[in-house]
Amino acid sequence: MLAHLCSRHGYENIPGALVPRIRGVARFYLFKNATLFSSFKRLNEVLNQTSIRLLLLKGAAIKAHYDPNSSRCLVDIDFAVPRKHVDDVVKIAENQGFHITNADASDDWHGSEP
Numbered sequence: 001m002l003a004h005l006c007s008r009h010g011y012e013n014i015p016g017a018l019v020p021r022i023r024g025v026a027r028f029y030l031f032k033n034a035t036l037f038s039s040f041k042r043l044n045e046v047l048n049q050t051s052i053r054l055l056l057l058k059g060a061a062i063k064a065h066y067d068p069n070s071s072r073c074l075v076d077i078d079f080a081v082p083r084k085h086v087d088d089v090v091k092i093a094e095n096q097g098f099h100i101t102n103a104d105a106s107d108d109w110h111g112s113e114p
Helices: 002-008 016-049 058-063 083-095
Strands: none
Touching: 002 016, 016 083
């Protein structure tokens, strides 16, 4: 976040010797975000083939509308699916190489199905 703020404000009052390092940090997170979204796109395509629709939530949804050169870090992607498809989605995601955490503990999974 600090790297993003420095970039946004033109590295004002930042010692010149630190600027390349800060730019490197910002690029690292841009790359990390790009790979995360690329992986998520693959999962979404597989789910679309099974007719399971998902809803992208919070940080990832916001990131999708950010300036593409921003460095907002994403460490995961949260999404919602209908309760009846949770087990299927977890299996599909794991088969695609994803590591699922807190699927059973998330409040999002325990709501009543519309």
